[in-house]
Amino acid sequence: MNYGMIFYILGMASGFEALFLLLPILVSLIYGESVLSSYLISCGICALFCGVSTLRKPKKITLYTKEGLVAVALVWIWFSVFGAVPFMLTGEIPNFFDAFFEVSSGFTTTGASILTNVEALSRASLFWRSFTHWVGGMGILVFILAFIPNKGNGTIVHLMKAESPGPNVSKLVPKIRYTAAILYAIYFGMTLIQIILLLISKMPLFDTLCITFGTAGTGGFSIKSDGCAGYTMLQQGIITTFMILFGVNFTFYFCILKKKIKQVSSMTEVWAYLAIIAASILAITFNISGGFSSLFQAFHHAAFQVGSIITTTGFSTVDFNQWPGFSRTILVTLMFVGACAGSTGGGIKVSRILLLLKGIGREISLALHPRSVKRVRMEGRTVETEVIRSVNAYLALYMIIFVASVLIVSLDEKDLVTNFTAVAATLNNVGPGLGLVGPAGNFSGFSNLSKLVLSFDMLAGRLELIPMLMIFVPSVWSVKRKKK
Amino acid sequence: MNYGMIFYILGMASGFEALFLLLPILVSLIYGESVLSSYLISCGICALFCGVSTLRKPKKITLYTKEGLVAVALVWIWFSVFGAVPFMLTGEIPNFFDAFFEVSSGFTTTGASILTNVEALSRASLFWRSFTHWVGGMGILVFILAFIPNKGNGTIVHLMKAESPGPNVSKLVPKIRYTAAILYAIYFGMTLIQIILLLISKMPLFDTLCITFGTAGTGGFSIKSDGCAGYTMLQQGIITTFMILFGVNFTFYFCILKKKIKQVSSMTEVWAYLAIIAASILAITFNISGGFSSLFQAFHHAAFQVGSIITTTGFSTVDFNQWPGFSRTILVTLMFVGACAGSTGGGIKVSRILLLLKGIGREISLALHPRSVKRVRMEGRTVETEVIRSVNAYLALYMIIFVASVLIVSLDEKDLVTNFTAVAATLNNVGPGLGLVGPAGNFSGFSNLSKLVLSFDMLAGRLELIPMLMIFVPSVWSVKRKKK
Numbered sequence A, B: 001m002n003y004g005m006i007f008y009i010l011g012m013a014s015g016f017e018a019l020f021l022l023l024p025i026l027v028s029l030i031y032g033e034s035v036l037s038s039y040l041i042s043c044g045i046c047a048l049f050c051g052v053s054t055l056r057k058p059k060k061i062t063l064y065t066k067e068g069l070v071a072v073a074l075v076w077i078w079f080s081v082f083g084a085v086p087f088m089l090t091g092e093i094p095n096f097f098d099a100f101f102e103v104s105s106g107f108t109t110t111g112a113s114i115l116t117n118v119e120a121l122s123r124a125s126l127f128w129r130s131f132t133h134w135v136g137g138m139g140i141l142v143f144i145l146a147f148i149p150n151k152g153n154g155t156i157v158h159l160m161k162a163e164s165p166g167p168n169v170s171k172l173v174p175k176i177r178y179t180a181a182i183l184y185a186i187y188f189g190m191t192l193i194q195i196i197l198l199l200i201s202k203m204p205l206f207d208t209l210c211i212t213f214g215t216a217g218t219g220g221f222s223i224k225s226d227g228c229a230g231y232t233m234l235q236q237g238i239i240t241t242f243m244i245l246f247g248v249n250f251t252f253y254f255c256i257l258k259k260k261i262k263q264v265s266s267m268t269e270v271w272a273y274l275a276i277i278a279a280s281i282l283a284i285t286f287n288i289s290g291g292f293s294s295l296f297q298a299f300h301h302a303a304f305q306v307g308s309i310i311t312t313t314g315f316s317t318v319d320f321n322q323w324p325g326f327s328r329t330i331l332v333t334l335m336f337v338g339a340c341a342g343s344t345g346g347g348i349k350v351s352r353i354l355l356l357l358k359g360i361g362r363e364i365s366l367a368l369h370p371r372s373v374k375r376v377r378m379e380g381r382t383v384e385t386e387v388i389r390s391v392n393a394y395l396a397l398y399m400i401i402f403v404a405s406v407l408i409v410s411l412d413e414k415d416l417v418t419n420f421t422a423v424a425a426t427l428n429n430v431g432p433g434l435g436l437v438g439p440a441g442n443f444s445g446f447s448n449l450s451k452l453v454l455s456f457d458m459l460a461g462r463l464e465l466i467p468m469l470m471i472f473v474p475s476v477w478s479v480k481r482k483k484k
């Protein structure tokens, strides 16, 4: 393990966190809040650590694959630990496990909360909480990587691969820095448009910023106890639209900008994603219509909740925990499906589901015609066997982490629906589940052990499982680096 | 589609069902029950259909793979339809969907029941219900195949492959008839030993036969409203032991009989199966110990329930729906794990779980050392890539059937735990679930649509998914057979 380089990267990460913390400092200055000192101290700690650990540049800057994976996991844990400091200092979330849960929930864009009364928080803390979504949505490492000295692109590719969500079948352009720049321009641009639209709809500026951060990162922390229920239909409609837009593979927008119409029409994942959304909204609208004054009302709330859950945002306008079982089952299914690869959303991802289906199709076809050769094709290309194999292994690993988590969490003796959906909502980075962790509930009732496991699940879900597991592989931590 | 041959096979199946129906006829004669006439008529219908459809031998006796798969599915559906006739004639289960559910639950060795008061049934019907488990456990087709005219072994191999549970890594002996004979000798022998032991423990003969049929087939229909709670500790202990024994891959016993010690010790699946049982019993014993008068009592009931659930038998001595969440979660997990391949048990099967784990291990190892070549080994052999791939496709297909079933069943507006475990209990051929379908409940509350879906799941689970899906492939039904 190249400890020198890892230490250096963690230092850089702290430096960025110090910069990010300037924003809540600004907010507390504007609102004249007493939490200012806590945020100043937190910012200072981050800056100090950054200074110490980046004093010397490491001798070797290359990282092996496994070191890269561990580095990614450590950076995200590090960010969450340092991000939790202000909450503990202000006394708003005194317990470390709670604060760590809340902040990793922020950075992983999960949006699951242990707060029983979110409106009691200071403006600075509300802002910080929502801002972590926006940072987490675009990925932490990209910033760090831009400032790391490197000659080849080897290290960067390893790290970016580990952080980027989903099996990206198509590649934009070979140059990775250029690709990243385009994707982040799209991210910034769409964020800006949403801010402008919400301001036009007369949402207060503070709400607009926090809600937009939560939408863009598909995070879902809300700054009101009733979630998004208090906003107007128009504002909710804008949020619905942007949630769905941020769940689309960003390559789609890139192709639209470049007017690559043929490529746009062949992006099966995006069309499947939109088809699933349409079908789910339709089914739920009719299932819940009895509880609303008009069919349009039912449609409006069905669309918001479906958009929120499939993109793993987790905002809510109604307590869907009270909905009929059929609608709740659809929503739980959507939690697992998740958004498109290459978006800010979580879950298993639509592209993986499509690849799984195609894999099944091939298997059945082989059962019928044992001697035929069948290739799996997607988006106009032949999918390599390795991709299918790794998608299958991903699913299996996912299920094992899922079951293990449910088993540990069930030691708390909550009901089974709460346990099951708490793990589903954290591992898929959704936020709210059903039962005690439904939209009207929160995660405060769990033990510290469960909170730690659920925090692990959030990080594992955001980093696509493998990096977080590397932490438990002893050989990764050996000081001596084997020559291969 | 070779309709002639399929029709012939269905005729043979009816003939065997007529023979099997002689047993409940005998029971009703012994107890002087009025249901005798209903069973005589049912038997007559089966015999008549058999006579008509086997009058002429079909011209072509070969079946293509897909025809073989459909034939298997149809035989099992056929068996369940004809097996349901006596229940409708006696008026004990007048609704067709109920009767079909109950009998397919019997033949698939699921043991899920729609009966609210099982003790109201006639002796003949109780016997028939339990006997279907024993028939289903050994497989219906084997008998039919022994009587089908054939020169090559092609047809037989197709059909047996479709009916035999689990990915059987090791093959016993090349000759398939000889293999089958040995496995069924073991099945008969173990059944006989359990009958003798239960009789020695002073269980009444009728109970002994019904319970043993349910144990051997890992079925789990009970003939008392309180399940197995009324039997003595010794009798429950005997049942526990035999449930676990019938969940072992029968090849294991074959190797023991042949004194192939080396092969016995290398059967990873069996040892993993026993280890999972031991760990689960231990965990549950401590979790439930507070509710029992002694640790031994807790151990006794933990062992019974664990043995019953992992082998997918489904007998119960206590209402485990009342147990703490941790224990219930373990039991639900065991439902999915299931027993060994090559046993009479259902579920995903321990060998598939092991192959999934090994697949994950290889994927992680490849992530760490991208250039290494890694082969998956199990039980001393290299596992072919195709086996891993088909196990992965199996899991994916399993999950899709699972989700689709839960969605349809959730239209009935039961609670989520009931819906989830109802599907888990039927698709894995377990029998009881949690909530309304717990050991103290039953499946009577579901709509006809849900009962049909759950019946489909039982058949799909017993036949390892693919055959039942073939029914929905239109090209399979085309009259014209393509030359390949």
Ligand SMILES: [K+]
Residues within 6 Å of the ligand: A109, A110, A111, A218, A219, A220, A312, A313, A314, A429, A430, A431
């Ligand atoms: K979220």
Ligand SMILES: [K+]
Residues within 6 Å of the ligand: B109, B110, B111, B218, B219, B220, B312, B313, B314, B429, B430, B431
């Ligand atoms: K069973």
